[in-house]
Amino acid sequence: MSRRIRERINLGLAAAACAALWTAALGCSSGAPKGTVVDVVACDPAVDAVCGPVGAGCQSDGQCISGSCASGACVSVGPNSNGGSSGDELFAPDDLKDNAPHEDPTCADLDVDFAHVTPTIMLLLDQSGSMDQNFENNLDRWETLRATLTDPTKSLLKKLDNSARFGLTLYTSDGGFGTGTTPRTCPKLQTVAIQVGNFATISSFLKLQNNGTYVYGPQGDTPTAESVDAVVRALNDYQGDGPKSIILATDGDPDTCLDPNPKTDAGKDAAKALSVAAVQHAYQAGIPTHIISVGNQVTASHLKALAVAGAGGDTTAQAYTALDTSALVSAFDTIIGAVRTCDFTVNGTVTASNAPRGKVILDGQALTFGDANGWDMPDEQTVRLHGSACQRVEADAAGISMKFPCDAIKIGPR
Numbered sequence: 001m002s003r004r005i006r007e008r009i010n011l012g013l014a015a016a017a018c019a020a021l022w023t024a025a026l027g028c029s030s031g032a033p034k035g036t037v038v039d040v041v042a043c044d045p046a047v048d049a050v051c052g053p054v055g056a057g058c059q060s061d062g063q064c065i066s067g068s069c070a071s072g073a074c075v076s077v078g079p080n081s082n083g084g085s086s087g088d089e090l091f092a093p094d095d096l097k098d099n100a101p102h103e104d105p106t107c108a109d110l111d112v113d114f115a116h117v118t119p120t121i122m123l124l125l126d127q128s129g130s131m132d133q134n135f136e137n138n139l140d141r142w143e144t145l146r147a148t149l150t151d152p153t154k155s156l157l158k159k160l161d162n163s164a165r166f167g168l169t170l171y172t173s174d175g176g177f178g179t180g181t182t183p184r185t186c187p188k189l190q191t192v193a194i195q196v197g198n199f200a201t202i203s204s205f206l207k208l209q210n211n212g213t214y215v216y217g218p219q220g221d222t223p224t225a226e227s228v229d230a231v232v233r234a235l236n237d238y239q240g241d242g243p244k245s246i247i248l249a250t251d252g253d254p255d256t257c258l259d260p261n262p263k264t265d266a267g268k269d270a271a272k273a274l275s276v277a278a279v280q281h282a283y284q285a286g287i288p289t290h291i292i293s294v295g296n297q298v299t300a301s302h303l304k305a306l307a308v309a310g311a312g313g314d315t316t317a318q319a320y321t322a323l324d325t326s327a328l329v330s331a332f333d334t335i336i337g338a339v340r341t342c343d344f345t346v347n348g349t350v351t352a353s354n355a356p357r358g359k360v361i362l363d364g365q366a367l368t369f370g371d372a373n374g375w376d377m378p379d380e381q382t383v384r385l386h387g388s389a390c391q392r393v394e395a396d397a398a399g400i401s402m403k404f405p406c407d408a409i410k411i412g413p414r
Helices: 002-025 140-152 199-207 223-236 267-282 302-312 325-339 387-394
Strands: 107-112 114-116 120-128 132-135 165-172 188-196 244-250 287-295 319-324 344-346 359-362 375-379 383-384 400-405
Touching: 114 140, 120 223, 132 140, 140 199, 140 325, 165 325, 188 199, 188 223, 223 244, 223 267, 244 325, 244 359, 267 287, 267 302, 287 302, 287 325, 302 325, 319 325, 344 400, 359 383, 359 387, 383 387
Parallel strands: 120 165, 120 244, 244 287, 287 319
Antiparallel strands: 107 400, 114 344, 165 188, 344 383, 359 400, 375 383
């Protein structure tokens, strides 16, 4: 339906509504007592002061000067002297043709409220003593990891500072569990609380120094299973909406709090199995885990088992092995790029058949439904942008709006 037709229809509806309010307030000017139902046969403007002009409310043709009552309003319908429609009519006969039977021609597009779906990403970093081994450019593994995450020009944490929630957990242990005069806690965790806009806080935490020495550096053991379990509990307790995930960066095979330095193959295999089981449990709780090996000391088969478990059993899942700085940067960028979202939750529900009737406008440009660089709806309340449209949103596009015909969306409570 053209915009001109919609404007004419909306004008008629508005006029009809106003006329109805006027009649309710003053009564019908037929001369009958208020409350009397009168069958008006004809309308004489010389007698009836509220005789229906175009746009006035009506119940029959006799109440309109033009002699035509349509949808509760007086209208002027008819051809002009040239056989076409006159310019001052409310709508022309051709406007009423049903060329879109699935749509209500009087149903206006509605601006729809929506909210960006914000992902929550926990960085779980192995802080064990082996992270002090040389990596590249005279920097050890830990120094390279710190620089990768805190570089304000390259870190994806900085780029997504306002569109993703990041948290940070460092994990290690001081010889596992211990009792006696110096009880030990395992795992030993240091955390930065989850929030949007967390880049500065995480950077300050990782760079914290005491007398020229970094406060948080490589030390201790690698209780991976127990640390994953602890992070999952924290993520389950966190009440933010949107998807949650873990990025686990480690540089070696795990140990456990009960056996912080396994000597036998059976002990080593048991520690690996516990780590895989912890990642499986995380996925079952709705929290996928993505795996990065900093260096090449993690057993390849164990890395693959962790990746598959973190993806819910998907055997094509990939673990990333970073042997230099560029590979480490690429691993974080790829993983974080996969878990960030271009999803928006609309305030209402739209069935799959009605979804293509919507309009998504990004910086003044209409996006195409179902296009690789457009949008679609994976469920009844989610609008998802794809390709270049998603990239523009991530680059802080100036504005986005969404519209649906009023008969295509069931608006939810505000």
